[in-house]
Amino acid sequence: MKALLSGNEAVARGAYESGVQVAAAYPGTPSTEILETLAQYDEVYSEWAPNEKVALDVAIGAAYAGSRSMAVMKHVGLNVAADAFFYASMTGLEAGLVMVSADDFFMHSSQNEQDNRRYAKFARVPCLEPSDGQEAKDLVGVALEVSEQFDSPVMLRLTTRISHSDTLVELGERQAEERAEVPEYRIDRIKYVMVPGNARRRHPVIEERIEKVKEFAETFPYNRVEMGDTSLGIVTDGVAYQYAREVFPEASFLKLGMTYPLPPKMIHDFASKVDRLIVIEELDPFIEEEIRLMGLAVEGKSIFPMIGEFNPQVVRESAIEAGLLPPSAAVEVKQPELETPLPLRPPILCPGCPHRGVFLMTKKLKMVVSGDIGCYTLAFLPPLSALHTCGCMGASIGQAHGVSKAGIAQKHAAVIGDSTFFHTGLPALLNVAYNKSDTVTIILDNRTTAMTGHQQHPGTGMTLKGEPTKAVEFEDVAQAFGIEQVHTVDPYDLKEVEGALRDCLEAEGPAVIVSRRECALLPEARKLWMALRVNEERCNGCGLCFEVGCPAIFKSDQLDAKTGRAKAWIDPLLCTGCEICAQVCARKAILFREEMLKEGESA
């Protein structure tokens, strides 16, 4: 039976079918749906770990224990998990381990572009790359077999376009051996204890191992030659293969399903059969460099871009410019002339977003804010313009501590989301306490991992599988670290937020403010939605409420007779009734919930 599956769903299906027993991940676009899908299979244990390093350690432990396992992360997640990735390569495993890395080219939802095939070579780990959903599913099982055959973790490298494209996939049954009894853990201290003496013995083993995989790659069925017109030979991988097939229907292809290590004989042979050898690969010239090291003449990044995501247009236009295709190959495009520029539609904090209350107050107090990764990063945009750094997961608190130690004229704070705090904020907050800075850490606890689409985390009291569990309280953590000033505020109460901020800024020593209010899009919060209304007689168009940056508040057509300025209007379809704008309004022109209810009763 065939089904239309996204690449992520296909990977989950592949893990299920190939007998994965333990899978762990931290949510991150474009990889999140893999574990969400896998969680639906009862036969596989799956979990959200607090971060990618923990997730990979969990998968390694399961593989040490003799079970097939999988760890899943976005590209930058492997930066966090790199330590584990390298030692797992050194030790090898007792059962197959596949490490899924989903690279986000064009940074649809990421802070940087990086080509994680580099990590595969760096750690001497084989790297497999699917070019559609079917291969994504199949290569999970293949990766586990390669892992077991060569005693090495295997990277399955996806990209956003593979993860988020739906293609037809043939479904199969789960192939897993029934276990009669719980297996005994096989102890091998020399192989698994990476003290220097043992590690020095292991390093030659992994160098020899990758040479053997190189031999294996020569006949690996997912490295495939498709001979056509021999005037042009194209070496390609991943979704770039699909773009290349589309743009060069006549050419000869060497499609690589394993991009590290490369098969030298196969490549030499292919190169000898074609007049001109080019590589079409996204981001880094990884394959190109490897081929050049084989002493072959090859072109790649001199023709195709090294930045962003490809599509047929990018490939075609680059090829025309390089003379690989005639100008007549161009697609006719009609870009209309616009009478006025089109308004942009950047991502924004949603109506009713609880983060808004905190940022309005840090802005009011003219604070410098070290930011982090999550929906709240969007507070950097006007009109709030209230977040001033965003680097990587968990960076805010360490940065703010550094700012504090350096000393600046302004007041400052760190903001970090609840899930991000558990990810890598914990050790940074410990550092604030240990090394005694006046850092104010604001934990924006919206009771979910909102950015990636509402996943559970250690603070929510629920697991990926939907089982109740212990919910960690941020206040308890701060107190356990020895932080004495700990405030809990409701970000919908601006006075309360401002009061806590002022208290923390005036006091000496580290402080934590837990801003607790669930994401307005969560089902429980939706039940409380109620649209507010502007009293047009009271509104004089002063514009204070527009500075809140809520997409539910509009400038209406009505102008104030005295000031000539547009009055406010609230879209009842968008407003959730958070009352933040009502608190900002100096003329009490925006009705609070209570007033709305009274109005309803008297009507």
Add this chain to the structure above:
Amino acid sequence: MKAMNFLVTGVGGQGALLASGILADVGVRAGYDVKKSEVHGMAQRGGSVTSTVRWGKVVYSPLIGQGEADYLLALEKLEALRYVGMLRPGGTAVVGDMGIPPLSVSSGDDVYPNDEQVRRVLSQVTDDYHFIPSVHLAEDLGNARAHNVVLLGTLSTFVDDVPPEVWLQSIRERVPKRFVELNERAFHAGREARSSK
């Protein structure tokens, strides 16, 4: 055969992804190789959403370039203008009448194009554009949210080789049970609305 390319555009939360999901499923039911790919940025809702759906004997790329869409299905007027350059000159555009002003418009910094401007811009790329009162038609049926299926109904009239029943099968399977009847009627309303420009 050359692949048939659809581009669905809209704003997050509008139902663009349901529409492109149905479109992909219809292609599978009609016996085509199908690829679908979504591009949506960081926002939970409120940002631009586009989805490419391709039907063909064999489909390679999940994405298309500018000028390669045979059909543009726009759930929102501003997004129609933003992506009309993706349409093959002379291709078919089915555009709904929903307008969702971005923050820069609601704050008064930008102006949302009026319907006449929308028409003038569309007509630079194709004469075969169809402005459908999708929201009004769906409201008349009792639920404005069915506007996306109204537009699918209109689109279906341009795809000759797939009978309406195939579309309806897909719609029945993909919308919540209690909305099946509403969406069936929305689909038919969209088919009947084709003539209006």
